[in-house]
Amino acid sequence: MRLNTETIVEKALLLVALSALMSLLLIAVFIFKEGVPFMVKVGPGAFLFSSEWEPQNGLYGIFPMIIASIWVTLGAMLVGAPLGIAGAVFLNEFVPRGVMRVVKPAIELLAGIPSVVYGFIGVMVLAPLIRAHLGGPGLSVLAAAVILGVMILPTVMSIATDAINAVPNSYREGALALGATRWQAVHMVVVKAARSGIIAGVILGMGRAIGETMAVIMVAGNAVRAPGSPLDSVRTLTANIALEMGYASGMHRQALFATGIVLFLFIMVLNSIAMAAMRTRAGGR
Amino acid sequence: MNDAQAKLTVRGLKVFFGQFLALRGVTMDIAANEVLGIIGPAGSSKTTFLRALNRLNELTPGTRVEGTVLLDGEDIYHPACDPVMLRKRAGMLFALPVPLPMSIYDNIVYGVRLCGVRTRARLDELVEQSLKAAFLWDEVKDRLRTSALRLSGGQQQRLCLARVLAMEPELILLDEPCSGLDPISTARIEEALTALKARYTIILVTNNTKQAARVADRTAFFLMGELIEYGPTNQLFTTPHDSRTDDYVTGRFG
Numbered sequence: 001m002r003l004n005t006e007t008i009v010e011k012a013l014l015l016v017a018l019s020a021l022m023s024l025l026l027i028a029v030f031i032f033k034e035g036v037p038f039m040v041k042v043g044p045g046a047f048l049f050s051s052e053w054e055p056q057n058g059l060y061g062i063f064p065m066i067i068a069s070i071w072v073t074l075g076a077m078l079v080g081a082p083l084g085i086a087g088a089v090f091l092n093e094f095v096p097r098g099v100m101r102v103v104k105p106a107i108e109l110l111a112g113i114p115s116v117v118y119g120f121i122g123v124m125v126l127a128p129l130i131r132a133h134l135g136g137p138g139l140s141v142l143a144a145a146v147i148l149g150v151m152i153l154p155t156v157m158s159i160a161t162d163a164i165n166a167v168p169n170s171y172r173e174g175a176l177a178l179g180a181t182r183w184q185a186v187h188m189v190v191v192k193a194a195r196s197g198i199i200a201g202v203i204l205g206m207g208r209a210i211g212e213t214m215a216v217i218m219v220a221g222n223a224v225r226a227p228g229s230p231l232d233s234v235r236t237l238t239a240n241i242a243l244e245m246g247y248a249s250g251m252h253r254q255a256l257f258a259t260g261i262v263l264f265l266f267i268m269v270l271n272s273i274a275m276a277a278m279r280t281r282a283g284g285r
Numbered sequence: 286m287n288d289a290q291a292k293l294t295v296r297g298l299k300v301f302f303g304q305f306l307a308l309r310g311v312t313m314d315i316a317a318n319e320v321l322g323i324i325g326p327a328g329s330s331k332t333t334f335l336r337a338l339n340r341l342n343e344l345t346p347g348t349r350v351e352g353t354v355l356l357d358g359e360d361i362y363h364p365a366c367d368p369v370m371l372r373k374r375a376g377m378l379f380a381l382p383v384p385l386p387m388s389i390y391d392n393i394v395y396g397v398r399l400c401g402v403r404t405r406a407r408l409d410e411l412v413e414q415s416l417k418a419a420f421l422w423d424e425v426k427d428r429l430r431t432s433a434l435r436l437s438g439g440q441q442q443r444l445c446l447a448r449v450l451a452m453e454p455e456l457i458l459l460d461e462p463c464s465g466l467d468p469i470s471t472a473r474i475e476e477a478l479t480a481l482k483a484r485y486t487i488i489l490v491t492n493n494t495k496q497a498a499r500v501a502d503r504t505a506f507f508l509m510g511e512l513i514e515y516g517p518t519n520q521l522f523t524t525p526h527d528s529r530t531d532d533y534v535t536g537r538f539g
Contacts, residue, residue, distance in 0.1 A: 096346065097346075168383075170379060170381060170383040171383060171385060171386070172344075173341060173344065173379065173383070174379065174383035174385060174445075175385065175395070176341065176344065176372065177339060177341060177372055177376070177377040177379075178372065178373075178376070178395060178396035178399070178448065178449070178452060179369055179370070179372045179373035179396055179399060179400070179452065180369070180395075180396070180399055181369050184399055188395070189385050189386070192385075192386055192387070193385075193386045
């Protein structure tokens with residue numbers, strides 16, 4: 001009798017676990033089925049490396065959007081990574097535990113704010129500021145990078161915090177007992193020991209940034225052209241799909257699926273790097 | 286022993302963790318170039334005493350210290366005393382070896398570099414000297430650039446000793462340095478300690494009474510945060526003044 005319950009629970013759990021895997025597989029199959037024939041028809045060169053995006057005229061070059069996505073993501077990383085890492089180091093090493101117990105969940109709450117709210121703040125506050133002080137349209141790579149940088153902060157910070165937390169206390173004491181100051185012990189020993197976890201956090205944050213859509217549509221300006229400066233208005237891969245899917249049909253629709261493939265590959269690569277970095281931490285001792 | 290000779294003068298040293306009185310007023314003198322063994326059952330605050338001597342207890346929030354500790358006549362708890370400078374003079378070896386996550390070479394020069402020594406030749410020389418003094422040189426001289434984490438436990442502990450020696454401290458504090466080691470590694474560490482006595486003052490906390498008997502010139506017996514008695518090792522083990530010491534060294538409890 002008990003054996004039966006065991007088996008049923010086991011099988012049910014297996015099914016649940018598999019369903020997650022299945023949905024990933026189905027998503028992949030779905031976008032590849034729609035997108036790959038298109039890529040073959042247009043040719044990967046004309047699709048990936050041409051700058052002309054005029055679906056109505058049969059021109060489907062997404063190069064400017066690839067560049068825009070890369071710029072925005074790297075920009076977000078430049079904003080989010082230093083803040084996230086510095087915040088994690090500070091919370092772990094320089095403030096009493098009690099403060100950390102309050103501040104860390106507060107920062108993790110940032111992850112719960114809907115992205116449309118971030119976009120709203122970007123449009124109402126950040127873009128006018130940039131327009132007034134730095135020139136350009138305001139809705140720009142810079143605005144998107146800053147907004148995304150704040151959005152990925154919780155990801156970077158909570159993974160970096162866990163990594164730093166996992167550094168054995170004996171490392172700190174060992175360094176301090178050798179006459180290191182607090183800061184020397186932290187940056188030469190603790191951060192070094194937590195390095196792979198911190199890198200993993202940053203890369204997962206990049207994965208979030210490249211996939212973010214709503215906030216980016218609102219603040220990046222959506223002009224289809226490769227940016228020449230951080231103040232230029234750009235359209236990212238995600239924005240392109242979201243903006244045009246509503247009315248696209250035929251080849252145009254397939255082109256958007258193919259854009260999805262490119263995005264999919266970007267995120268797979270970033271996640272694999274993050275996973276590899278985490279594995280180094282686990283197995284590198 | 287009079288105060289003028291003492292390397293370390295401890296007077297009424299008490300350590301509190303929050304409300305808990307961990308060390309109940311220790312008074313003792315430690316002479317230069319002696320090996321002082323500290324024995325006592327677990328939880329008798331041997332380690333707390335040791336960590337009070339390089340102010341490592343301060344890292345635990347809520348710690349309070351009373352009494353005085355004079356190193357060469359200087360009060361180490363005086364507000365003007367910089368704990369970072371103090372820890373350079375009082376090197377410490379922990380129960381578990383803590384090689385830092387870097388190469389053997391970098392481990393040894395870590396502390397020295399912090400003190401501002403940068404010349405390549407000087408660093409090389411220090412690495413060789415201290416590894417030899419810790420009886421590790423022959424085993425690692427061909428792989429100084431490989432990760433220290435790959436050494437065996439005994440080698441790691443000797444690496445940590447070499448790292449302390451490279452700092453040229455005056456005092457070496459050892460917190461059960463052999464608790465995780467096999468008899469052969471233990472013998473090598475003890476051999477190193479005996480050789481090092483000529484140049485350093487060594488305080489050795491150990492759970493192994495036999496080790497104290499082998500290495501220490503004088504031995505102190507701690508029980509429940511109190512210093513019960515201390516004296517020449519031979520005398521402490523054969524004719525202790527206190528019956529509790531007698532019970533402990535003869536193995537009747539603890």
